[in-house]
Amino acid sequence: MPRIERHANVVWEGNLARGSGLITAGTGAFERLEYSNAVRIGKGDEGKTSPEELLAAAHAACLATSVAGELTRAGSPPERIDVNANIVMDEVEGKGHLIVESQVRVRVRGAGIEEDAFRRVIEIADEGCPFSSLIKASATVSIDAELEG
Amino acid sequence: MATERSAQATWQGDLIHGSGEIHEAPSGAFGPLQVSWAARSEEQHGGKTSPEELIAAAHAACFAMALSNGLAKDGHTPERLETSATVTFVPGTGITKSALTVVGVVPGIDEAAFQEAAEQAEVGCPVSGALKGNVELTLDARLQN
Numbered sequence: 001m002p003r004i005e006r007h008a009n010v011v012w013e014g015n016l017a018r019g020s021g022l023i024t025a026g027t028g029a030f031e032r033l034e035y036s037n038a039v040r041i042g043k044g045d046e047g048k049t050s051p052e053e054l055l056a057a058a059h060a061a062c063l064a065t066s067v068a069g070e071l072t073r074a075g076s077p078p079e080r081i082d083v084n085a086n087i088v089m090d091e092v093e094g095k096g097h098l099i100v101e102s103q104v105r106v107r108v109r110g111a112g113i114e115e116d117a118f119r120r121v122i123e124i125a126d127e128g129c130p131f132s133s134l135i136k137a138s139a140t141v142s143i144d145a146e147l148e149g
Numbered sequence: 150m151a152t153e154r155s156a157q158a159t160w161q162g163d164l165i166h167g168s169g170e171i172h173e174a175p176s177g178a179f180g181p182l183q184v185s186w187a188a189r190s191e192e193q194h195g196g197k198t199s200p201e202e203l204i205a206a207a208h209a210a211c212f213a214m215a216l217s218n219g220l221a222k223d224g225h226t227p228e229r230l231e232t233s234a235t236v237t238f239v240p241g242t243g244i245t246k247s248a249l250t251v252v253g254v255v256p257g258i259d260e261a262a263f264q265e266a267a268e269q270a271e272v273g274c275p276v277s278g279a280l281k282g283n284v285e286l287t288l289d290a291r292l293q294n
Protein backbone atom coordinates (compact mmCIF):
# COMPACT_ATOMS: atom_id res chain seq x y z
CA MET A 1 0.00 0.00 0.00
CA PRO A 2 1.52 3.37 -0.94
CA ARG A 3 2.21 5.96 1.72
CA ILE A 4 1.34 9.38 0.37
CA GLU A 5 2.83 12.42 2.07
CA ARG A 6 1.59 15.99 1.66
CA HIS A 7 3.11 18.95 3.44
CA ALA A 8 2.64 22.66 3.97
CA ASN A 9 4.95 25.38 5.30
CA VAL A 10 4.24 28.38 7.47
CA VAL A 11 6.35 31.40 8.36
CA TRP A 12 5.17 33.27 11.45
CA GLU A 13 6.64 36.55 12.70
CA GLY A 14 5.93 38.13 16.06
CA ASN A 15 3.68 37.31 18.97
CA LEU A 16 0.11 36.03 18.85
CA ALA A 17 -1.74 39.33 19.20
CA ARG A 18 0.19 41.41 16.68
CA GLY A 19 2.07 38.84 14.61
CA SER A 20 1.02 37.22 11.36
CA GLY A 21 1.90 34.24 9.23
CA LEU A 22 2.04 33.00 5.64
CA ILE A 23 0.83 29.50 4.63
CA THR A 24 2.19 27.74 1.53
CA ALA A 25 1.11 24.36 0.10
CA GLY A 26 3.76 21.83 -0.89
CA THR A 27 1.99 21.15 -4.19
CA GLY A 28 1.91 24.86 -5.05
CA ALA A 29 -1.91 24.80 -5.17
CA PHE A 30 -1.91 27.80 -2.83
CA GLU A 31 0.89 30.07 -1.67
CA ARG A 32 1.60 32.67 0.97
CA LEU A 33 -1.90 32.81 2.42
CA GLU A 34 -1.76 35.43 5.15
CA TYR A 35 -3.42 34.78 8.51
CA SER A 36 -3.43 36.18 12.02
CA ASN A 37 -5.12 35.66 15.35
CA ALA A 38 -7.45 38.63 14.85
CA VAL A 39 -8.66 37.06 11.61
CA ARG A 40 -8.89 33.59 13.13
CA ILE A 41 -11.24 34.66 15.90
CA GLY A 42 -12.98 37.36 13.86
CA LYS A 43 -15.89 37.15 11.46
CA GLY A 44 -13.87 35.61 8.65
CA ASP A 45 -14.68 38.35 6.18
CA GLU A 46 -11.27 40.01 5.93
CA GLY A 47 -10.15 38.08 2.86
CA LYS A 48 -7.79 35.96 4.94
CA THR A 49 -7.95 32.29 5.80
CA SER A 50 -7.50 30.46 9.11
CA PRO A 51 -6.67 26.92 10.26
CA GLU A 52 -10.38 26.25 10.71
CA GLU A 53 -11.26 27.36 7.17
CA LEU A 54 -8.55 25.02 5.85
CA LEU A 55 -10.00 22.18 7.95
CA ALA A 56 -13.48 22.95 6.56
CA ALA A 57 -12.07 22.72 3.02
CA ALA A 58 -10.30 19.45 3.90
CA HIS A 59 -13.47 17.93 5.34
CA ALA A 60 -15.71 19.01 2.45
CA ALA A 61 -13.26 17.62 -0.12
CA CYS A 62 -12.63 14.43 1.86
CA LEU A 63 -16.29 13.58 2.36
CA ALA A 64 -17.17 14.41 -1.27
CA THR A 65 -14.50 11.92 -2.35
CA SER A 66 -15.73 9.25 0.09
CA VAL A 67 -19.37 9.65 -0.95
CA ALA A 68 -18.36 9.40 -4.63
CA GLY A 69 -16.38 6.24 -3.86
CA GLU A 70 -19.13 4.54 -1.84
CA LEU A 71 -21.89 5.41 -4.33
CA THR A 72 -19.75 3.97 -7.11
CA ARG A 73 -19.11 0.82 -5.07
CA ALA A 74 -22.86 0.52 -4.47
CA GLY A 75 -23.42 0.54 -8.23
CA SER A 76 -24.89 4.06 -8.27
CA PRO A 77 -22.21 6.48 -9.47
CA PRO A 78 -23.41 10.05 -8.90
CA GLU A 79 -23.63 12.90 -11.38
CA ARG A 80 -22.83 15.53 -8.80
CA ILE A 81 -22.16 15.79 -5.07
CA ASP A 82 -22.19 19.11 -3.21
CA VAL A 83 -20.71 19.20 0.28
CA ASN A 84 -20.57 22.08 2.72
CA ALA A 85 -18.54 21.68 5.92
CA ASN A 86 -18.75 24.08 8.86
CA ILE A 87 -15.99 23.77 11.48
CA VAL A 88 -16.67 25.12 14.97
CA MET A 89 -13.86 26.05 17.35
CA ASP A 90 -14.78 26.89 20.93
CA GLU A 91 -13.19 27.41 24.32
CA VAL A 92 -13.83 24.40 26.52
CA GLU A 93 -13.47 24.86 30.26
CA GLY A 94 -10.16 23.47 31.46
CA LYS A 95 -9.09 22.45 27.97
CA GLY A 96 -8.58 25.72 26.12
CA HIS A 97 -9.65 26.11 22.50
CA LEU A 98 -10.78 22.95 20.73
CA ILE A 99 -12.32 21.99 17.42
CA VAL A 100 -15.67 20.88 18.82
CA GLU A 101 -17.83 20.26 15.80
CA SER A 102 -17.96 19.76 12.06
CA GLN A 103 -21.43 20.18 10.57
CA VAL A 104 -21.65 18.74 7.09
CA ARG A 105 -24.35 19.12 4.48
CA VAL A 106 -24.35 16.71 1.52
CA ARG A 107 -26.55 16.96 -1.59
CA VAL A 108 -26.36 14.23 -4.23
CA ARG A 109 -27.80 14.35 -7.74
CA GLY A 110 -28.30 11.62 -10.31
CA ALA A 111 -27.21 8.65 -8.24
CA GLY A 112 -30.27 6.46 -8.97
CA ILE A 113 -30.25 4.90 -5.51
CA GLU A 114 -33.01 4.07 -3.01
CA GLU A 115 -33.28 6.21 0.12
CA ASP A 116 -32.38 3.39 2.54
CA ALA A 117 -29.34 2.37 0.54
CA PHE A 118 -28.33 6.04 0.31
CA ARG A 119 -28.43 6.39 4.12
CA ARG A 120 -26.13 3.38 4.45
CA VAL A 121 -23.76 4.81 1.85
CA ILE A 122 -23.53 8.09 3.79
CA GLU A 123 -22.77 6.24 7.03
CA ILE A 124 -20.05 4.18 5.36
CA ALA A 125 -18.62 7.29 3.68
CA ASP A 126 -18.45 9.10 7.04
CA GLU A 127 -16.68 6.13 8.61
CA GLY A 128 -14.38 5.86 5.61
CA CYS A 129 -13.46 9.53 5.23
CA PRO A 130 -10.05 9.77 6.93
CA PHE A 131 -10.78 13.29 8.12
CA SER A 132 -14.11 12.41 9.79
CA SER A 133 -12.45 9.74 11.91
CA LEU A 134 -9.41 11.88 12.53
CA ILE A 135 -11.09 14.83 14.22
CA LYS A 136 -13.27 12.73 16.49
CA ALA A 137 -10.68 13.12 19.28
CA SER A 138 -12.32 16.45 20.15
CA ALA A 139 -15.14 17.01 17.67
CA THR A 140 -18.51 15.58 16.78
CA VAL A 141 -19.34 15.16 13.10
CA SER A 142 -22.98 15.64 12.05
CA ILE A 143 -24.11 14.93 8.50
CA ASP A 144 -27.28 16.20 6.88
CA ALA A 145 -27.58 14.29 3.57
CA GLU A 146 -30.26 14.43 0.91
CA LEU A 147 -30.85 12.87 -2.48
CA GLU A 148 -31.92 15.37 -5.11
CA GLY A 149 -33.44 13.44 -7.99
CA MET B 150 -16.72 32.49 22.05
CA ALA B 151 -17.22 29.98 19.29
CA THR B 152 -15.75 30.63 15.88
CA GLU B 153 -17.15 29.02 12.74
CA ARG B 154 -15.54 28.58 9.34
CA SER B 155 -17.10 26.81 6.40
CA ALA B 156 -16.07 25.60 2.96
CA GLN B 157 -17.79 23.93 0.05
CA ALA B 158 -16.75 21.23 -2.39
CA THR B 159 -18.42 19.72 -5.46
CA TRP B 160 -17.63 16.31 -6.90
CA GLN B 161 -18.74 15.21 -10.37
CA GLY B 162 -18.72 11.61 -11.54
CA ASP B 163 -17.41 8.46 -9.90
CA LEU B 164 -14.34 8.24 -7.70
CA ILE B 165 -11.74 7.09 -10.20
CA HIS B 166 -12.72 9.03 -13.31
CA GLY B 167 -14.53 11.94 -11.70
CA SER B 168 -13.05 15.08 -10.19
CA GLY B 169 -13.83 17.65 -7.59
CA GLU B 170 -13.49 21.31 -6.87
CA ILE B 171 -13.13 23.10 -3.58
CA HIS B 172 -15.01 26.34 -4.16
CA GLU B 173 -13.42 29.71 -3.54
CA ALA B 174 -13.06 29.95 0.25
CA PRO B 175 -15.78 32.03 1.93
CA SER B 176 -13.00 34.34 3.18
CA GLY B 177 -11.83 34.78 -0.42
CA ALA B 178 -8.30 33.76 0.55
CA PHE B 179 -7.92 30.78 -1.82
CA GLY B 180 -9.57 28.76 -4.51
CA PRO B 181 -11.27 27.41 -6.40
CA LEU B 182 -8.94 24.40 -6.02
CA GLN B 183 -9.15 21.24 -8.14
CA VAL B 184 -8.95 17.79 -6.53
CA SER B 185 -8.96 14.23 -7.89
CA TRP B 186 -8.48 10.73 -6.53
CA ALA B 187 -5.34 10.20 -8.63
CA ALA B 188 -3.73 13.42 -7.38
CA ARG B 189 -4.61 12.48 -3.81
CA SER B 190 -3.57 8.85 -3.80
CA GLU B 191 -0.44 8.84 -5.96
CA GLU B 192 2.98 10.38 -5.44
CA GLN B 193 2.53 12.66 -8.45
CA HIS B 194 0.11 15.38 -7.40
CA GLY B 195 0.21 17.41 -10.60
CA GLY B 196 0.03 20.63 -8.60
CA LYS B 197 -3.34 19.69 -7.10
CA THR B 198 -4.13 19.98 -3.43
CA SER B 199 -5.81 17.26 -1.33
CA PRO B 200 -7.56 16.97 2.03
CA GLU B 201 -4.25 15.83 3.52
CA GLU B 202 -2.41 18.92 2.27
CA LEU B 203 -5.16 21.17 3.66
CA ILE B 204 -4.90 19.40 7.04
CA ALA B 205 -1.11 19.89 6.91
CA ALA B 206 -1.64 23.61 6.21
CA ALA B 207 -4.14 23.92 9.07
CA HIS B 208 -1.86 22.05 11.47
CA ALA B 209 1.32 23.98 10.61
CA ALA B 210 -0.58 27.28 10.88
CA CYS B 211 -2.24 26.38 14.17
CA PHE B 212 1.04 25.15 15.70
CA ALA B 213 2.90 28.34 14.69
CA MET B 214 0.29 30.51 16.40
CA ALA B 215 0.22 28.43 19.57
CA LEU B 216 4.02 28.48 19.78
CA SER B 217 4.21 32.25 19.23
CA ASN B 218 1.76 32.67 22.08
CA GLY B 219 3.61 30.35 24.48
CA LEU B 220 6.97 31.96 23.75
CA ALA B 221 5.66 35.52 24.13
CA LYS B 222 3.94 34.68 27.41
CA ASP B 223 7.33 33.61 28.75
CA GLY B 224 8.83 36.91 27.59
CA HIS B 225 10.40 35.60 24.39
CA THR B 226 8.49 37.02 21.45
CA PRO B 227 9.72 35.15 18.37
CA GLU B 228 11.28 37.02 15.48
CA ARG B 229 10.44 34.23 13.11
CA LEU B 230 9.01 30.70 13.28
CA GLU B 231 9.19 28.48 10.22
CA THR B 232 6.86 25.56 10.75
CA SER B 233 5.80 22.67 8.55
CA ALA B 234 3.44 19.73 8.85
CA THR B 235 3.72 16.57 6.75
CA VAL B 236 0.58 14.44 6.75
CA THR B 237 0.80 10.78 5.73
CA PHE B 238 -2.15 9.15 3.97
CA VAL B 239 -2.36 5.40 3.35
CA PRO B 240 -5.20 4.79 0.89
CA GLY B 241 -7.53 2.15 2.33
CA THR B 242 -6.25 2.75 5.86
CA GLY B 243 -6.54 6.46 6.43
CA ILE B 244 -4.42 9.29 7.71
CA THR B 245 -1.70 7.83 9.91
CA LYS B 246 0.64 10.65 10.88
CA SER B 247 1.22 14.39 11.10
CA ALA B 248 4.86 15.36 11.54
CA LEU B 249 5.48 18.92 12.75
CA THR B 250 8.77 20.76 12.39
CA VAL B 251 9.78 24.21 13.53
CA VAL B 252 12.91 26.30 13.07
CA GLY B 253 12.74 29.31 15.37
CA VAL B 254 14.60 32.59 15.66
CA VAL B 255 13.77 33.63 19.22
CA PRO B 256 15.99 36.23 20.90
CA GLY B 257 17.15 35.50 24.42
CA ILE B 258 15.77 31.99 24.86
CA ASP B 259 17.78 28.88 25.65
CA GLU B 260 17.45 25.54 23.90
CA ALA B 261 15.62 23.78 26.74
CA ALA B 262 12.99 26.49 27.12
CA PHE B 263 12.41 26.54 23.34
CA GLN B 264 11.94 22.76 23.25
CA GLU B 265 9.49 22.92 26.13
CA ALA B 266 7.47 25.70 24.50
CA ALA B 267 7.37 23.72 21.23
CA GLU B 268 6.15 20.60 23.01
CA GLN B 269 3.41 22.55 24.77
CA ALA B 270 2.29 24.15 21.51
CA GLU B 271 2.20 20.75 19.81
CA VAL B 272 -0.15 19.46 22.50
CA GLY B 273 -2.14 22.65 23.01
CA CYS B 274 -3.02 23.86 19.54
CA PRO B 275 -6.68 23.14 18.67
CA VAL B 276 -5.82 21.20 15.50
CA SER B 277 -3.50 18.88 17.48
CA GLY B 278 -6.33 18.46 19.98
CA ALA B 279 -8.64 17.24 17.23
CA LEU B 280 -6.09 14.82 15.81
CA LYS B 281 -4.36 13.34 18.85
CA GLY B 282 -5.10 9.73 19.71
CA ASN B 283 -6.22 9.03 16.16
CA VAL B 284 -2.95 9.75 14.45
CA GLU B 285 0.77 9.67 15.28
CA LEU B 286 2.01 13.19 16.05
CA THR B 287 5.73 13.94 15.96
CA LEU B 288 7.72 17.11 16.59
CA ASP B 289 11.19 18.23 15.50
CA ALA B 290 12.02 21.65 16.98
CA ARG B 291 15.24 23.56 16.26
CA LEU B 292 16.40 26.88 17.63
CA GLN B 293 18.43 28.93 15.17
CA ASN B 294 19.61 32.00 17.03
